Amino acid sequence: MKKSLMILLSVAVLCVIVFLSACSKDKIQEADPTEGLTKITEGYATGAAAKVQVYTKETSVTTGYTKFYIALYDSATGNRIEDAHIQLTPMMDMGTMMHSSPYENPASEEAANHLFPCSVTFIMSSMGGTWTLKIQVHNHLNDKEGSLTIPITVNEPAKSRQKSFTAAHNGAKYFISLIEPTSASSKVGINDMEIAIYKKASMMSWPADSSLSVLLTPEMPTMGHGSPNNVNPVHTGNGHYKGKVNFTMTGFWRLNLDFMSGTGVADTTQYFDVEF
């Protein structure tokens, strides 16, 4: 009884090994560029003869800086469109009023790894109204233009990644987004730190800001300590500020951020929380 069971088990293990090795040999294919991404919607940009698929890294869209990856296909042949100009228009309809939010169109008209990366910074959740994202496509293959408007449900994340303040030095309203580190990407050690800063010029205009300097002070509120050798985020382009943050242990961390404009203080009350 025991022996036959052993033989059976051995055969099964052998089969699995053969099966696995056969698989790996057969498929020497290019990796799927959307591997690991979540498709949130798809539709047709009527007029451009293009099918539009919208992907995100996270499984749901939350308030804050959100990276999108757009895949375009010729609606007739199904072939990928690798050369196109894409223009985003995010819009919040609050019933009594409408406003846009910061966004970044794809940096190039050439697809990167078959996809067009871009971003929208949702400054509030769908609790306050309805978010839509208009994607205008200029298909360079057929020189046709068209657009697709998709509704997007924006949830409030467990730990806020989006803050705003009215600057003390000029009275302008700034919106700051935490891009890195996320609770999922954080580790004990050196972590990349990236934030984006946008200024509200009007309800429809949210330009990137490069005028502020940032002072980063991480702390563990529960323990009352910080961490050494952090690098303050500095502007690297398009409102993005990059630095380094050190976590000396796992747990609940608060990234305190002070914003300065030259020697003038813009704000010293902002922070982002990360827990891992």
Add this chain to the structure above:
Amino acid sequence: MGSPTCLNPITMKKVLANILVLTFSLAGFSQTQQPVISEDSSRIVELKEVTVTTIQKPAQQQLINFFRANNSATLEEILSRLPEISLLRRGTYGMEPSIRSFTGGQINVLVDGMRIHGACTDKMDPATIYIEPINLENLQIQTATAGFMSGSAIGGTINMKIAEPDFLDANKVTGVISSGFQTAAKSFYESARLNYSTGRWAFRASGTYRNNKNYRSGDGEEVNFSQYEKINYSFSAKYQYDQNTYLKADLLGDDGWNIGYPALPMDVGYAKARIASLSIHRENPSKLLYKWQAKIYGNKIDHAMDDTKRPNIPMHMDMPGWSKTYGAYSEAELKINQKQRLLLRADGSSTFLKASMTMYQPGELPMYMLTWPDNRKNQYGISAAWLLQIDSTLKLQVSGRTDLITYNLVSQEAKDQVSIFGYPSANRNDLLKNLSVLLTKKISQKIKISASIAYSERIPTASELYGFYLFNSNDGYDYIGNPKLNIEKSLQADLSAMYNWKNNRVQLSYFYSSLFDYITGIINSSFSTMTIGANGVKEFINIPEASVSGMEGSVIFKPAPAIDVVSTIRYTTGKDNKGNPLPFILPLKNTTSVRYQPKNFSVQLEAEAASKQDHINIEAGEDITTGYSLLHIRFGYNTIIFKNIIELQGGVENIFDRKYHEHLDWGNIPRPGRNMYIQFRIHL
């Protein structure tokens, strides 16, 4: 005691043989008794076998013979009697030994030649706690001049040799059963050891159980968290291959639990050690290579600190630690001719260390970090000592050793964590060099002097290299390692004189050590503390210079055949490059004993006195320690009942119930007050 040096193997062997023979003869075996100074029949066997082989100080062996404490004494209690040794005390258990105030990474603590590394970042588990006197054959203590022979070290070596099975009573189980009770900690001590031999095989097994409650201090107050409980067990098998060769296997286990550390914010939940070795020994007095042994070994320690019994802790935390070492060594002794001998050793070992800390705040994710980021130390060394008898009164000994040591972080997690301090690589390779020259001159039949000079180096410890916010409760600072530390170096001179007449002896030693790149913790205010309530953060750095010097003296005096007087004195002082005193140095201390021992009854009066220590290092958390004096009395009685030797012992320690602590006791936790003890042992 004609042994001019511990490296004179034949004399050394004789000494050991004498002691063993004495032991066995006293224990009722039919052996010829040899004259050894200050023999003592009231407390016998294991502790009698404890010997010290400091260079040029064979007299220490008599000291040990005399100063062995009661039968249930822990190894720490025995060590504390030796003038070269002091113990850093954080609890009743797990005291950290130092040789002439050299401690931690400055000394080697070996178990029968094997390296073993404690698994506690707070040094709660020095290797000495894993050995019970019952499974100890002898204790070798070597100060700087020859202290690096089995491992690069600037302060010397403590080697605990494990007891071997013997062939004395073939086909018969022999053994000793002991039991004892002490009042201060309501502690029980039970132990047994058995020996059996048949044909070419001999076996030995031993077991010890200790159970200590909280002890009471001199004013009758209970010292909370001073309890501990442990068992220790060992098994050895020996196979006589031929007349000159035998093989030996040793297994040793030690399990301690519920170990309190009153001077620390946490206790120890458990500390488990497993030690195993396989060795071959060859001895042929007529050959050039007259003694040879080789051993492979492995050991591992699991250690877990525990704060669940402490009241008012700000946050519960788990602090486990792991240590795994394996290695091998080979030792050979060569007799080149009547005047020259050579001792050679080659060894290698690999030690893995890891310790972590997890703190729990309700409602939050656990806070986890590596206090010892996973690291491996590999060590390969060779050493040699050459002994030359220049003429009948003059001897020269030259010793040297070199070690190649590599340290590596072995997990990505560990590397990520150390990178926080800006070290792109924390791995290192070091070549360590040690050299010493010793001259011994017999000036007359009664006077002998010796002088030595030694250069030695030591590698920083894992804590000093990679320690991650290790909290030191004595100074209240978190300590951070520094992978770029230089190796620490020492230049030491040692002078010793001995005066012998009849059965009496006076001996005096003086040493001076200049330390370079001395490793110490210095406040770095750019770091914020990690431990709640800590005073700040210290980083390990090299300071250019420091010095340690001191003296030890002993008198062995036998005014009448039944009376022995033994007195030892020690004094050490140290300072850093700015002239500040080094921390953790004992003040002047004297122990004097008088023993009257007609036949099988003995009584001994023992006085212990230490002066005030005001050479203190405030930055290291020290304060002034007042002097103290204590008086102990001990009795012993031997008899034979039904052919079995029965030993009875009793005594009162700290008769006047003084409340005191030694300067090296963390947190000024008072030591036990009046302690009465009684114990008996039966030889089967």
